[in-house]
Amino acid sequence: MSDDATVRTEREGAVATVVIDRPAARNALDEATKVALRDALEAVAADDAVRAVVLTGAGSAFCVGQDLGEHAAALEADAATAFDTVDEHYAPIVRALVGMAKPVVAAVEGACVGAGLGLALACDLRVLAADAKLGTAFSGIGLTCDSGLSATLVRAVGHARAAELVLLGAMFSPEEAVAWGVAGRVVESGTARAEAERLAARLAAGPTAAYAESKRLLDLAAGGASVEESLAAESAAQHRLGLTRDHQCAVAAFLAKERPTFTGS
Structure with a gap:
């Protein structure tokens, strides 16, 4: 404390x-x-x-x-x-x-x-x-x-x-x-x-990198972004998250019927 x-x-x-x-x-x-x-x-x-x-x-x-x-x-x-x-x-x-x-x-x-x-x-x-x-x-x-x-x-x-x-x-x-x-x-x-x-x-305990991207996307939309602007932002965010260990390990865990562990990396 x-x-x-x-x-x-x-x-x-x-x-x-x-x-x-x-x-x-x-x-x-x-x-x-x-x-x-x-x-x-x-x-x-x-x-x-x-x-x-x-x-x-x-x-x-x-x-x-x-x-x-x-x-x-x-x-x-x-x-x-x-x-x-x-x-x-x-x-x-x-x-x-x-x-x-x-x-x-x-x-x-x-x-x-x-x-x-x-x-x-x-x-x-x-x-x-x-x-x-x-x-x-x-x-x-x-x-x-x-x-x-x-x-x-x-x-x-x-x-x-x-x-x-x-x-x-x-x-x-x-x-x-x-x-x-x-x-x-x-x-x-x-x-x-x-x-x-x-x-x-x-x-x-969840995917904090994904949470951060979601916060940015929701804020962008709430600020009046057009659908096209949101689509572009979503694409960029998904590309960034696709490179994370969290996403790749979670997909592997899903296919293995295991519970994923997220580290924020």
Whole structure:
């Protein structure tokens, strides 16, 4: 386990769990936490021994977004620079999650709002506890989306529902999240992290090179790629994967009626 004040990284085999650790503040994101989270995600992304990642929050909340106390002080000091954090912290954190060449699973307990929702949606999969409370929150304080939410929310629920969620600021339940396509499963309160880590362990034992290619293809399509562009990207990806040991050994294992072992090579 590694610690950096308000963010810690725990390892279990090939799974790294990155924990936002400000439970008394419901894991609100002050500058120190954002820097630590950015650095932790970049570190696990660069670690070849890590094959899957879980992102979660300590205590009773996943993340309530920006620390508004710190934000108020930044506004008072200089409103013109108060939002530099969007480029300096939020964007790199989301890029680290979306661009990570390994699966990332969000384990969501309790409140997941504002930038917290943005972080969860930047992960590949989400496990929601039954007590999770989700919402965009930005319009309630006179702001618009950051942390990639304007893109990831539309991709998850479609434009019409995303507009309602952003403009009206309504909270939504885990069951609604599953029905709308935000998440795949709801679990008993208090078990989201354990379920996410089980899921991550399963992914870590899989073809991580293929997962990385699939992430890129899905992101390309979600970004509006044409069918022709997707076909070309799929062809290039399959050619790259065809040269991997994972693919070649898996084909041999299938023909031998054996279970394949994936190494990411």
